Amino acid sequence: MRRLLRSRPFQEILARLIATYVELIIATLRWRYENREAAEDAMAAPEGAMGLFWHGRIVQAMACRPILKDKPRRVMISLSRDGEFIALAAQRLGIPAIRGSTGKGGQGLAKGGAAAFRQAVALARAGGVVIMTPDGPRGPAEVLTAGTIRLASAAGCPVFLMGLAARPALRLSSWDSARIPLPFARAVLVLDGPLRAPAGASEAALSSMRYDWQTRLRTAQARAEGRL
Numbered sequence: 001m002r003r004l005l006r007s008r009p010f011q012e013i014l015a016r017l018i019a020t021y022v023e024l025i026i027a028t029l030r031w032r033y034e035n036r037e038a039a040e041d042a043m044a045a046p047e048g049a050m051g052l053f054w055h056g057r058i059v060q061a062m063a064c065r066p067i068l069k070d071k072p073r074r075v076m077i078s079l080s081r082d083g084e085f086i087a088l089a090a091q092r093l094g095i096p097a098i099r100g101s102t103g104k105g106g107q108g109l110a111k112g113g114a115a116a117f118r119q120a121v122a123l124a125r126a127g128g129v130v131i132m133t134p135d136g137p138r139g140p141a142e143v144l145t146a147g148t149i150r151l152a153s154a155a156g157c158p159v160f161l162m163g164l165a166a167r168p169a170l171r172l173s174s175w176d177s178a179r180i181p182l183p184f185a186r187a188v189l190v191l192d193g194p195l196r197a198p199a200g201a202s203e204a205a206l207s208s209m210r211y212d213w214q215t216r217l218r219t220a221q222a223r224a225e226g227r228l
Helices: 010-027 036-046 055-061 081-092 113-125 145-156 202-228
Strands: 030-034 049-052 073-077 096-100 129-132 159-171 179-193
Touching: 010 055, 010 081, 010 179, 036 081, 036 159, 036 179, 049 145, 055 081, 055 179, 073 081, 073 113, 081 096, 096 113, 113 129, 129 145, 129 159, 145 202, 159 202, 179 202
Parallel strands: 030 179, 049 129, 049 159, 073 096, 073 129
Antiparallel strands: 159 179
């Protein structure tokens, strides 16, 4: 069964189903936004940007695609076999993947980390949007990695923290307690930003910023759920 789940034909079918479902969600979710104007201003500017949200809210985040307008965008997804169908689904939804992970230490030690880091920095500097889950691909849940801050510092672009919630939604028994909103659900997007990680910051400064952003993203997530 595990071999079947990871086979290319099966993952392509699964990706097609996921993409179709997300298109349905995009068409039917009833959104409420907080600080949307700041994000729209960033999407209209020539400068690139980063969007961060917790791994368990991937489906809701994909449903935010209309906010990106025509801005070039890519999502960072690990090179694991389990990430393959997510990358295929994202491609179908018009959000190509950067395959790799910055790793917990942010030193490019994770599989594909160095190449993914370079691609993400180049995209942001060229005016595109880098979308990523700072607690992925394996958690721990809602713990922001040091690699995320280093990437933001190297890219030099504005960063938005995204709290995402929907109700009713299915809750999976996965490590990230993933939520899958149902059609016509009420949904909330709380945006915190724009934030910036200064270039050339010391390790102490980056570490402090990491915990600050982690707290702020948790707060945005709790606020989104509270507004439902």
